[in-house]
Amino acid sequence: MSNKRRKKRTPGRKSKKALSKIWIISVVVAAILIAAIAIAAAYIRKMEKSGSEKPDSAGEMGERITFPYELADGKLKVASLFQYSGLNPDCNNEEGEDIAALEIVNQSNEFCKSAEIHVRMEDGTELVFRAEDIPAGRKIWVFESGNQSVGQDDVCEELRDNSEFEKVSLMEDQIRASVEDTTITIENLTGEEITDLTVGCHCLFEDTYFGGVTYSYPTGTIPAGGRVIVDAADCYMGTAEVVWISNNEE
CATH class of the missing domain: 2.60.40 (Immunoglobulin-like)
Structure with a gap:
């Protein structure tokens, strides 16, 4: 049996170059994998966040409005x-x-x-x-x-x-309005004749206005201290409620 020790081989120039290429490729692949994992993690966090947060404002596609x-x-x-x-x-x-x-x-x-x-x-x-x-x-x-x-x-x-x-007027210092069902009584509280008044009212149904539209009715001439009757026929679903009174001369 020989007593000679085996010599360790050192890589030659070609094998060194091949190893260098393998190392570079490994580094690039590892970097791509790390980037892909980071992007996936960020996307998952974003999805979880968007699912748990309420939208700041309505109007973007995909949002669901909840009431009130x-x-x-x-x-x-x-x-x-x-x-x-x-x-x-x-x-x-x-x-x-x-x-x-x-x-x-x-x-x-x-x-x-x-x-x-x-x-x-x-x-x-x-x-x-x-x-x-x-x-x-x-x-x-x-x-x-x-x-x-x-x-x-x-x-x-x-x-x-x-x-x-905006502010509106019911002319409380000149007019008193009372309602029974759809009949509106307008009383002139002044000592002078009042003309060209219009009364605006809603249809009140169980404490809620029924419909967005306001119905308006002219009162005609109201003598001093007198009264007129207005039939708010459009409010047949409930009762009339006066929301404004306007003097058309103003």
Whole structure:
């Protein structure tokens, strides 16, 4: 048996170059794998976050509106979107089935002169609701202006509004208005004849205004200390409630 020790071979120039290439390829592959894992982890975190957070604002595709929902900087609250079947006062009393309707509350201390609310449904359907003359604290049912219907399971994705708030007058220092059913009595509290008055009223149905439209009626001439009777026939679904009185001469 030979006593000679084996010599360890050192790699030659070619084998060194091959090893260098293998090392570089390994580093590149490892870097790609690390980047892919990081991207996947970030995507998972984003999905989890988007699933747990509520949207800051309505209007982006894929969002689901839940009610109640506030508009006009919190002055108006949309309590619900619901279906209604019957005559639509906000579409010239046209009859319909499952008409889209909103329950809106003026939760401000101001008089809402007008509110136009646009609703986009998940299937792309655009709904428009118009309401007038909502006193502070009052609730109103507004029906779709084109008599469009909605399904019970339809999803709302966007609400946006264009609302105006202003002061209105009931002329309490000159006029006293009282109501019984749809009959409005206007009494002149002054010592002078009053002419060219118009009374605006809503139909009140179980403490809720039925329809966004305001009905207006001229009073004719009211003699000093006298009174006139106005028949608010459009409020047949409930009782009339006076929301403004205007002097057309002003």
